[in-house]
Amino acid sequence: MLTPYLKQAVAVLLLLLSAATAHAQTAPKATWIWYPGDYEIWLGNQMQNRRTERGTFFPVFWRMDSHYVLIDFHKDFDLAQPEEVELRAEGQYNVKLDGKPLTGAPTRLTVPAGKHRINLKVYNQATPPAVFVWGKTIASDGSWLVTYEDKEWIDASGKTSDQSGTTWLQAGAWNFDSPEARPSAYKLPTEERRAARVERTAQGMVVDFGRETFGYIKLHGLQGKGQVAVYFGESKEEALATETCETLEYLPVDQPQKGDRTTSLSKAFRYVNIRPEAGVRLDSVSLLYEFAPVAERGKFRCSDAQLNKIWDVAAYTMHLNTREFFIDGIKRDRWIWSGDAYQSYLMNYYLYFDTPTVNRTQFALRGKDSVTSHINTIMDYSFYWFISVYDAYQYTGDKTQVQQLYPRMQSLMQYVLGRRNPDGLLEGQAGDWVFIDWADGLSKKGEVSFEQILFCRSLESMALCANLVGDQPDAATYQKLAADVRAKIFATYWNASKGALVHSQVNGQPTSNVTRYANMFAIFFNYLSPEQQQQVKQSVLLNPQVPKITTPYMRFYELEALCALGEQPYVLKEMKSYWGGMLDLGATSFWEEYDPAKKGAEHYAMYGRPFGKSLCHAWGASPIYLLGKYYLGVKPLTAGYATYEVAPTLGGLQWMEGTVPTPQGDIAVSCSARQIKVRGASGSGTLRFRSKTKPRCKGASILAKGNGQYEMPLAPSREYQVTYQAL
């Protein structure tokens, strides 16, 4: 009999041994795999087709793509020993070992020692072909290769073609890591929640869940025969407005015994108005809260209670709008819009750093070739997509996503380039929605400067991505095109006397109209000289004569431009008044549009409908991004935070503290006027700050850069404490 001590020692030894063995076998984790983008597109269709408007199915107005229905998966292995492998597939399939088909659709296979290739070919019309393969060392994962056309013809003698010229991509995957976790069965999780307040009326009950939320309504103790009408409201007014509320569900009931029932579609609401017909009764109502299981790694706290509340409500708004994909708003569309998603990506880098949701959203937005329309039909939205791909690489360092998307980037850019006018600029052609922003009277005529700015940035992103995937010739082409467009932008739109880029050129003539859009993007894209930056700041950004922005969407960029110019104190006030303004009106999540000049239920109206406006819109959550990037001051300098900057800026706060997620660990920053504490992540950081006095930090060397600027290197995962005096 072993002594307890010996037992423990043996256990540790066994653990070490098993770990070593696992390493020697480099046993990867098996996961369900598919053709990259296919599951994403399919899941996008599932999600987006859940939109209803007053009970009527309301689908998108652009092309919905679909998965390839027939996919070949393969990988080559070199085995020291024969290996038993288990196989599962979603679809009708065959299995080949070294090119030879096995009988039937086997769920088990023995691979002999030595070099061997396993192929699975799967057909599935309804859901994406997917496979799960696992053995001791063999496992399906992103290293498998996939194609929708293997071109493996045979000649009359039975010989397989050896020059098929097939393009193989790396398999797509997510986190379906067990054979039972079939991708096609995926559903967001739910949790049951109680109501905050129930008001019983003659016709039924009005239930308040305390704040904006999302999920299914569960009716408890339902009994009788007839119908229950469920009217959803983001506001109480909406839930009570049975004739004009945006969403509703009628449940037919035929239940002699008491029982529970759940609504069929998950919906957004704070209030539900339950109206059972005579003959139907129910005891109570609860919520099955449906949510994306993402972790909030980004944090922010500061000396200003209102700003803390803003950050919390922004984070909640972001969480509600983070679903299978990053969507625009939870009540109405629940669609994936590229411009909206672009902001969600940026906020995500400061909140979840959930790269799979970014990747999924990018794939779902892009869809498949051929290109017959801009993304979401919107010209600007194609551009945000290009820019987002390189941005994502900069934050995540995930080159695979760029490689997988690159062919689709090329074909979309080819479509865009094919729509240039003889001047080489882009104007709206039939079928092009020039969106820019929701703003009354905003002109979309002619060549709008804002679109050219995004076009230019897209070409630059193409050049960067082309270089990344080793396509130097195209990189040079895109770089040249970008330089040409940039020169043309300044030749066409820069109005020196106004100190601004004008809004558009119509019939070959620049207009004299100045709007904020092109100007603010030109700032943080760094297209302006320092003099031009200052001119734009005064004559556009801080000029109340230039039409105000009334959507959080474009306020995102407006405030980012001001932050990039060091105007954090001004932006802080703006955040407090704009987002604080919504809170003062009782907002529990941030809105699609907010015009402080409006009153009462006017705030709920949009699109000509009394409750058309979304009161929980992803683009309402921008303080997350602004506070993380421009106050905590954290951003990557090279891809995936291999190097990064921390440049805390209090902007009028007494103190602030928070974390910013990176691919390998979080960066923690806390800052007051006297002290900066930083704990780096795995890359090499640089702390930048301004100080009246000579700063000090134990175990670190601080470089004075003149003018009160200081710079200090941050080693991976180390903690630093700097004493200084904020300038």
Added chain:
Amino acid sequence: MLTPYLKQAVAVLLLLLSAATAHAQTAPKATWIWYPGDYEIWLGNQMQNRRTERGTFFPVFWRMDSHYVLIDFHKDFDLAQPEEVELRAEGQYNVKLDGKPLTGAPTRLTVPAGKHRINLKVYNQATPPAVFVWGKTIASDGSWLVTYEDKEWIDASGKTSDQSGTTWLQAGAWNFDSPEARPSAYKLPTEERRAARVERTAQGMVVDFGRETFGYIKLHGLQGKGQVAVYFGESKEEALATETCETLEYLPVDQPQKGDRTTSLSKAFRYVNIRPEAGVRLDSVSLLYEFAPVAERGKFRCSDAQLNKIWDVAAYTMHLNTREFFIDGIKRDRWIWSGDAYQSYLMNYYLYFDTPTVNRTQFALRGKDSVTSHINTIMDYSFYWFISVYDAYQYTGDKTQVQQLYPRMQSLMQYVLGRRNPDGLLEGQAGDWVFIDWADGLSKKGEVSFEQILFCRSLESMALCANLVGDQPDAATYQKLAADVRAKIFATYWNASKGALVHSQVNGQPTSNVTRYANMFAIFFNYLSPEQQQQVKQSVLLNPQVPKITTPYMRFYELEALCALGEQPYVLKEMKSYWGGMLDLGATSFWEEYDPAKKGAEHYAMYGRPFGKSLCHAWGASPIYLLGKYYLGVKPLTAGYATYEVAPTLGGLQWMEGTVPTPQGDIAVSCSARQIKVRGASGSGTLRFRSKTKPRCKGASILAKGNGQYEMPLAPSREYQVTYQAL
């Protein structure tokens, strides 16, 4: 009481009245409609994925496309009175009247009098979105418009975009003419048939169905527990070869009481070898013969009994290979191959004139954009597809199919043009299968003349189709490209001393190799001068030194070329010896390949497998086409038989008679050396024949064209009897 005469008069009057009313209402027949090509592609996937090889799923190696999952259907109506309309859809859908959505997914709608638009928008991931709409005057049919992207965005005020630039196509349809006849549920019909002979053995029974057939095997009086193995054989040898037969099915049985069971997949065979495990017994076996319900309108009979047998077996071969689509062979692939289908189209024009099957097959072959491969990966097969589209128009006069396909013709041609080498010629690049024919040692290197000939004809077909759809600029472009390629062909491949086009150019040098392929196509494409034609006839077609063709596939064109040169007597002998040779070997359908030099079971082998060869291959049925077009001598001169030619040529027969179908009626021809009888169809015909003496025909004027040639106009649907003396 009415007199019988009056009764009749009233009946006629009522009939006329009802016809007039119907006309006033123009009440069309409602049918299920979809996005053109989508149902065809989806059904093609269903059919083609039924291939199994020894029980293992065996899918295609090219890209399988799929339907668009979200489709908008609409039509504008101008109603004299309000109308009740019924609606059905395959998929999740909404209905809009004049742009306003109705609540839920209504199955009924009242359309007020006046001008109104009905929209249905349908989402269906698994099967093609389809709708069926019917009222008194309103009906879903091919006049409805469809799109996969309506681009109907709204602005912030709720106003719908009025400049969407959407492409609307006419809806696709077939014959699903009742609300219950859902397209996704379509199945070919079956009929139960008895076996011709049953041989009971120790292990079970071997059943002979008397000739090649297709369908499900029904096991009668099955009882016990275990498995029944069903081995299929086109030959008895194959059915007995349990280890090497191409198709089989294992049925698990657990049936305490006697009952019937049917195999799960329809298969091709003449023989089945039934092997129940010990513990399983069965009484008998029958066939559920599965067939396409197409009518044989084309007929042929003549003085030669063997030729009659050849025609019958060819027609049966064709019928077996006419399924949901025109397929290559019923045993093995059951896929849609463009080169094989091209011959089926041509045979179809002389047998069924079933235009829907042609249209379906063309859509399924082409699939969707973007183009990433030749059709079936085969260069020649892309070309047959182009040519087939214009050919079909010539026979059917159906311009709609050309209009629907034209954008896909353009994109496929763009792909082809993008693969030209610097010389402007096409050679096989990685991924291009240069097929030509199954022939040992046939070189595919460099630029093969055969491919350029098909390329040239494809460009000519593009020019003709471009003109048809009113795209004159592209018509001119394609015409110019065709002329360039044609000039290049003769400059490169014509070898004056050999009196032939050589096979290929390798490394910039024409080879001296002469094969039949390019030469025979050059004849019936009419690319040769009369002198060149005679040279080619002698030095290639009738020259035994030039490698012989061993597939009925290329014999089709070889014999067509000879017919075009007036060599009907020679071709008759060839048909009798080649197809007669297969009959002599006991063929009950015609084969994929036939080399008279082979012996016994050697005939069954191909692709390195003892029973790899298909014994029922569509391309084996070419006598149907040759006899109809070059002996009965019937062909359209302008689209849809608006004008046509009848030029009977006995080619050594004493007499022959037959019918050739046209879009409006059949053309009947009977001919001996003394008499020609013709009954025309709805178009204007021209009878052409040669006579030693002055021919006579009552009520017709015959023009002498010199050299014993005569020409006689044929009025629509009239019957003529010409007395002459065959020259």
